[in-house]
Amino acid sequence: MILYGYKNFLNADAYRADTVGELARLYRLVSQLEGYHAAVAELPKLRARLSEADAQLRQLQAAPVPADKKGQESHKKSLKQRSSEQAGLREEIGSLERKIAGVEGDAALATLARQHPRIAEEARLETSRLHAGDPTNTALWREFMPACQAALDRMYDRLGIHFDLTLGESYYQPGLASVVASLKERGLAVESDGAICVFIAGVEAPFIVQKRDGAFTYATTDLATIADRVDRLQADVVLYVVDARQADHFKLLFATARQWGYTGVDLRHVSFGTILGDDRRPFKTRSGDTVGLESLIDEAVVRARQIVDGNETQKANGPELDDAARAGIAEAVGIGGIKYADLSQNRETDYVFSWDKMLALTGDTATYMQYAYARVCGIFRRGQIDRAELRRNGGRVVLEHPAERGLALQLARFHEVLDAVIFDYRPNLLTDYLFALSNLFSTFFEQCPVLKAESSELRVSRLLLADLTAQTIHRGLHLLGIETIEKM
RNA sequence: GCCCCCGUAGCUCAGUUGGAUAGAGCAACGGAUUUCUAAUCCGUCGGUCGCGUGUUCGAAUCACGCCGGGGGUACCA
The missing domain is CATH 1.10.730.10 (Isoleucyl-tRNA Synthetase; Domain 1)
Structure with a gap:
């Protein structure tokens, strides 16, 4: 997203004056425009679902209440379910409408949104180009990194946090293709809808290690990290201190790693609760x-x-x-x-x-x-x-x-x-x-x-x-x- | 649909593998300072541990059901 933002929306003066601030602005901007288009696409579907839910609810309300107790209870229950579904849909629709209004109410943003209708795919494409070693994107990434790292280091320093060893995602990048190859070789990873996935028994969702567009995912990097930590650092315990909402990801990751052959290492998701805002909704850091x-x-x-x-x-x-x-x-x-x-x-x-x-x-x-x-x-x-x-x-x-x-x-x-x-x-x-x-x-x-x-x-x-x-x-x-x- | 989490005092939360009259902080109220730091101390008020059934000598804790709230769920990174 930052690469796309840099190529399309950069304010060169701001970038010179406050590199990290400008990159953050670009990220938010691209994210907002993506969200706008996604909302525009999603809204009619949700509205259709809402009117369907409305109709179902009216039908239920009009229907005669069953005479027997069991029937009454189930009637009451489905009535409740429908109305809660209805409320949920209304809320979602409202949130999408606000997102849309936020862009359309601002002439400059609205213009940008019109000029970049396929921003989501195109931004993703920049990522897969970077992964594939594209010289321009790699050069930009090299340019961004030091400033971002310095900003992080300032915070860590102030907080008194020190690292023995720091390895960014890029460290594992050269090995990602062979991770996928190895998984395929063992029959663990298969193609599904154009993506390369690992399917774990008992879990419906796939563990996607390579997307249709060729880009690798966090799943791939996480697997490469486990391999590196066990093979090279000889780790016997690996702790992931991460939000509880990532539980499914870690379940798939650990299961895949075990099937891949990493059985002697204790992989633990040390999960923590979500931080909520005043409205009791999760804070979204991104x-x-x-x-x-x-x-x-x-x-x-x-x-x-x-x-x-x-x-x-x-x-x-x-x-x-x-x-x-x-x-x-x-x-x-x-x-x-x-x-x-x-x-x-x-x-x-x-x-x-x-x-x-x-x-x-x-x-x-x-x-x-x-x-x-x-x-x-x-x-x-x-x-x-x-x-x-x-x-x-x-x-x-x-x-x-x-x-x-x-x-x-x-x-x-x-x-x-x-x-x-x-x-x-x-x-x-x-x-x-x-x-x-x-x-x-x-x-x-x-x-x-x-x-x-x-x-x-x-x-x-x-x-x-x-x-x-x-x-x-x-x-x-x-x-x-x-x-x-x-x-x- | 499937999976996961939560419900304890007015508020924010503890409560270790089931064990004694369920604990803190904040808020409210009442006291304490000629003596080592009052960013403190002492006390009072405040709870059918969401509801029900069960397992057990014993349940906030385990099982099942229900009610209420939240989260995740195929190509975001």
């Missing part, structure tokens, strides 16, 4: 109308900064933190909050996107744990305690106060939680644990003076508990990719 990650992060950091500044002005002895320190705290708190919001929900549950949830700084949030950690650091700083020395001196932990006991029990459970997290790839178990731990620490902090403990033995014991708490929070948050801060 349509480009979602909340951008960057603006989400910026907003989170701004809000965190407001709290930091507010706290600083309220301090009895005047502000302690300079601008750089405050900025660092705001970044850690803002980004940590977003990561935590995402990781603290059961990954399989769909969730409604909410700014408030993403940006909350009180209650069950990353901030809560970061704050508990900073409070421990405050104790050591205030008491001028050398933590390494404390650990070396080997004092005893005594548990007399209920708050001490509760905290210690929770600390001892850390390893169990990590086992459970790894077992089924459920980070929310770790967030639950850390929240409970931090909560127990806060209670302990309120009720058990550490530096001013009644005896030196008790003081050492409580210092050890505080130290362990900080270490555990630090490790736990670190595993979630969330930073800790010494002062907040």
